[in-house]
Amino acid sequence: MSGAAKRAILAGLGWTSLRLRLVVVFGMVALTAAVSASGIAYWLNREAVLTRTQDAALGDFRQQMQNRAASLPARPTESELQTTAEQMAGGTAGYSVLLLGERAAGKPIVGASDPDLFTLDDVPAQLRDAVNEQPHLFWVRTQRGNTPYLVAGTRIVGGGPTGYLFKSLDQERQDLNSLAWSLGIATALALAGSALLAQAAATTVLKPVQRLGQAARQLGEGKLDTRLQVSGTDELADLSRTFNNAAESLEKKMADMSAREESSRRFVADMSHELRTPLTALTAVTEILEGEQDTLDPMIAPAVELVVSETRRLNDLVENLMEVTRFDAGTARLVLDDVDVADQVTACIDARAWLDAVELDAERGIMARLDPRRLDVILANLIGNALKHGGSPVRVAVRTEGEELVIEVRDHGPGIPEEVLPHVFDRFYKASASRPRSEGSGLGLSIAMENALIHGGGITAANSTDGDGGAVFVLRLPRDASGISPEGHGRPGQERDTEQGEAGDAR
Incomplete structure (x- = not known):
């Protein structure tokens, strides 16, 4: 994708606005800071809540195993295991207990405080293996459905039942979800606050910049007395003073x-x-x-x-x-009249005895409201220039394009050098430095362009591309110049003009 296309896309998205960029940057910084702070706070609180609940449950379970399960006989009955498990689970810790013993070698028995909630199948196999290998308290966090649970287990050293704890962490989950919502709301508020802060900062920063831009536009429009009010000692104030100094120097x-x-x-x-x-x-x-x-x-x-x-x-x-x-x-003014363009071109050619050297392609009946005298000057200069530098035959074609009159003057000469084309309408420009005293003054094409511009039109110069060679001058004028330039109030011909074709030294 080209750079211009990227700039067009960014402009369409409004990304070229400095205010928007400031808001986005402030928002990204605030969002990053808020998300980071919220994530750290959530993680710390989560660990603190789970660790506190876990430590309380495991400590109570360890104490219960030492006080109650350890007092059971080496071969307890299922009823004894059931009763002890219910007693261990009846405390304030709020967990279920499963006791596993043997009534005889190889014949295990199970006592559960709540068989519907907690059975041996709920104990992960990895935890059971760890408890069977070493007489330590082991624990894992697991999940059943959408509810998280803490499962722990240990056994009595020297013989005795093996106990397992099963505690729901649903309340902690709800507390942590509430905390997450609170942190999310805080993040959104921080983002909104950063946007407001960015707007305030953008207004503070951009207001002087906008004033500077407006003053620069006024200066470009020619209002050289434009000045900025300077207040403060910051960089923007220094920029305003620099602008005022530059404007003052430019005005002078x-x-x-x-x-x-x-x-x-x-x-x-x-x-x-x-x-x-x-x-x-x-x-x-x-x-x-x-x-x-x-x-x-x-x-x-x-x-x-x-x-x-x-x-x-x-x-x-x-x-x-x-x-x-x-x-x-x-002070140049138009003296408009309704003219038949073909007649006007014919009269111009005939007055200068160019009939034998010019081929005219113009239909009668093409009417235009123009200044006949100035149109004659334009035609005389263009045709005279073509005859002098291109040689005959010179072809003049007249046509209309919508509400525009188009007159094309084409010669069959060597054409115009590419380095000369941008300067053919410059005053006193002569392409050949070796001919500084040529017959033309170098003003003819410039005057032709000025007369076209005062009509609201223009002239273009190019080289023919159809293989015949030669230069092509195209005059474009509105068919009705009444609404473009004010009409003169004198008689036609009141201002003397160039009556002869000023061929100039365009080539």
């Missing part, structure tokens, strides 16, 4: 990081805005130069082409930076 560092991040974001936004004015002028100039490119001196035409290309690249970079700052600042 996060405040510093937030300030630096806000400063960086403001710098990027200000820089992008400041660059817009000269870029507007440069764009106008480059458009004029591009229009006159055919009439320019062939020596300067390449330089003009380079200026036009780099100006457009710089313009795209500034627009991308502006969009990134909007996402970081949380």
